[in-house]
Amino acid sequence: MHSFGYRANALLTFAVTALAFICAIASFSDKFSNQNPSAEIQILNINRFKKQSHGNDEVSLTLDIAADLQSLFTWNTKQIFVFVAAEYETPKNSLNQVSLWDAIIPVKENAKFRIQISNKYRFIDQGHNLRGKEFNLTLHWHVMPKTGKMFADKIVMSGYSLPDAYR
Amino acid sequence: MGWIGETVDSIKSIKIRQLVTQVVTLGMIVTSALIIWKALMCVTGTESPVVVVLSGSMEPGFKRGDILFLHMTKEPIRAGEIVVFNVDGRDIPIVHRAIKVHERENTGEVDVLTKGDNNDIDDIGLYAEGQFWLHRHHIMGRAIGFLPYVGWVTIIMTEQPIIKYILIGALGLLVITSKD
Numbered sequence: 192m193h194s195f196g197y198r199a200n201a202l203l204t205f206a207v208t209a210l211a212f213i214c215a216i217a218s219f220s221d222k223f224s225n226q227n228p229s230a231e232i233q234i235l236n237i238n239r240f241k242k243q244s245h246g247n248d249e250v251s252l253t254l255d256i257a258a259d260l261q262s263l264f265t266w267n268t269k270q271i272f273v274f275v276a277a278e279y280e281t282p283k284n285s286l287n288q289v290s291l292w293d294a295i296i297p298v299k300e301n302a303k304f305r306i307q308i309s310n311k312y313r314f315i316d317q318g319h320n321l322r323g324k325e326f327n328l329t330l331h332w333h334v335m336p337k338t339g340k341m342f343a344d345k346i347v348m349s350g351y352s353l354p355d356a357y358r
Numbered sequence: 359m360g361w362i363g364e365t366v367d368s369i370k371s372i373k374i375r376q377l378v379t380q381v382v383t384l385g386m387i388v389t390s391a392l393i394i395w396k397a398l399m400c401v402t403g404t405e406s407p408v409v410v411v412l413s414g415s416m417e418p419g420f421k422r423g424d425i426l427f428l429h430m431t432k433e434p435i436r437a438g439e440i441v442v443f444n445v446d447g448r449d450i451p452i453v454h455r456a457i458k459v460h461e462r463e464n465t466g467e468v469d470v471l472t473k474g475d476n477n478d479i480d481d482i483g484l485y486a487e488g489q490f491w492l493h494r495h496h497i498m499g500r501a502i503g504f505l506p507y508v509g510w511v512t513i514i515m516t517e518q519p520i521i522k523y524i525l526i527g528a529l530g531l532l533v534i535t536s537k538d
Contacts, residue, residue, distance in 0.1 A: 195361060198531060214505065270419055272455070272475060276437050283463060288437035290457035294413060295475060297418065312480070316467070331438045333455075335419045340503050353508050 217267045218339020224265045230258040230330040230346045232275060238309060240321070241357050248321035250314045250353060254292065257305040263334055264299040271296040272333040278313060278347075279326035282289070289314050291328075323355040368535045372456030384533050385465055396435060404499035406429040410509030416440070423510040426453060428499030435459060435468055435494070440501040443472065444484040451498055454481055460491075468494055 232254055239251040256275060263271055274293035281287060291310040296302050331345040367478055398407040411420045417517055420426065435441060437459045442451050457480065458471040469491035471481040482490055515522040 194364075200532075203369070218503075270421065272438075274438060285466075286434075286459065286461040287464045288459040290437055292426045293457070293475075295418070305434055312457060333438055333440075336504060341440075341501065345438075 205284060214348075215340045216338060221265050221267055221334075221336065221340070221342070222260070226262050228258070228260045228263055228332070228344075228346065230256070230348070232256050232328045232330065232348055232353060235307060237354060237358065239319070242319055243315070246319055248316040248319045250321060251309060252314070253307065253309045254328075255290065255305070255307045258303070260296065260302040260329060260332055261299050263332060264302060267268045267336045267339065269297075269335050269337045271302065272335060274331050276329050276331060277326050277351075278329050279324055281318060281320040281324075282314065283318055285321075287316065288329075296325075304329060321353050322357070325350070327351070365531070367537050373523055380534050383529050384530070387533070401431050402427075402499070404428045404442075406442075406451075406498065409453065410516045412450065412513070413474075416453060416455075417476045420453065420504070421506070421508055424515055425505045425509040426501040427503035427505075430499040431496075434461060434466070434496060435470055435500070441470070441472065441492075442501065443492055443496045444498060445496065446489075447486060448484075452481070452484065452502065468527045469474050470497070481517065 235253040235255050237250065237252050239249070241249060243249050254275065258273070260271055260273065271294055272293065275291050277287075277289045277291055279287050290312050291314060292308055293311065296304075327347050327349045328351055329345050329347045331343065333341065333343040335341055373522070395407075399405060401407075409426050409428060411422055411424045411426065412429050414422055426440075434454060437456050440453060440455050442453050444451050451502060452472075454472040454474045454477075457473045458469075460469040461467070470493070471480055471482070485492070515525070
């Protein structure tokens with residue numbers, strides 16, 4: 192009954208159960224944090240706007256991104272992945288989401304930032320629908336925990352538009 | 359000899375009724391593990407509800423040896439989601455983030471482009487030759503939960519099969535010799 196194997200097994204089972212329980216509690220505690228993130232994005236310049244040789248529109252632009260995501264950090268947060276995507280509709284596609292810029296925020300201190308940057312990923316349409324196109328810029332964040340459930344949310348900012356002519 | 363001697367003695371003392379009980383117990387353990395796995399497949403809607411991260415392409419978010427819990431629903435794929443996908447001609451599924459999504463107006467089909475957070479370039483180079491987008495059928499699930507380190511167990515067992523056999527042998531011996 193009280194052999195070495197039996198005791199080792201009991202100890203291991205208890206340790207794993209306790210650890211799993213603590214992980215679950217840590218993840219659950221994320222639900223009680225108070226979140227009030229804010230963001231503001233401006234288009235500073237359209238650097239380039241043209242139709243590629245195979246017919247797709249491509250834009251290069253400079254963005255001014257200001258955001259405060261400090262309230263998303265909890266003790267169970269490993270990092271926050273933040274990205275800005277252009278989102279728009281075209282006759283062919285009901286939704287186009289094109290990521291323009293992203294960053295990994297490892298600590299709370301860096302979660303309040305302002306950056307002026309041209310798009311990191313190419314902004315290419317599937318087709319040539321971008322002239323005069325109105326689109327949303329959405330700041331998405333993805334909170335990656337030390338353990339447990341991941342969660343994501345976004346702030347949609349509308350009212351941006353592209354020029355009527357290539358340049 | 360102590361423990362080993364006792365073990366040998368207890369194997370010798372097994373009677374046929376006891377042996378049957380042990381075999382049934384072992385069978386119950388194996389089948390309940392199988393039931394749990396299949397039930398998870400039903401609940402999560404994906405053929406592999408848990409995956410082990412094998413590469414560092416999503417560091418520092420996911421490191422080698424971490425495990426991810428997957429979920430697959432009918433809901434459309436959106437940019438920013440971490441998806442697990444299969445590429446034709448590759449055995450091992452890849453866990454990366456969707457950075458571009460184009461969804462068709464009438465059919466609802468999607469074109470998805472992915473990238474590892476820790477990689478400098480997107481995944482077009484990883485896809486099959488001539489493939490520029492992932493489609494719905496490539497995607498096995500999206501990651502919803504995370505547990506660090508646990509996957510090392512399977513990584514070690516896959517890379518050092520000898521440890522797997524020792525472990526299975528030891529557990530088997532334990533089940534056979536245990537006398538409740």
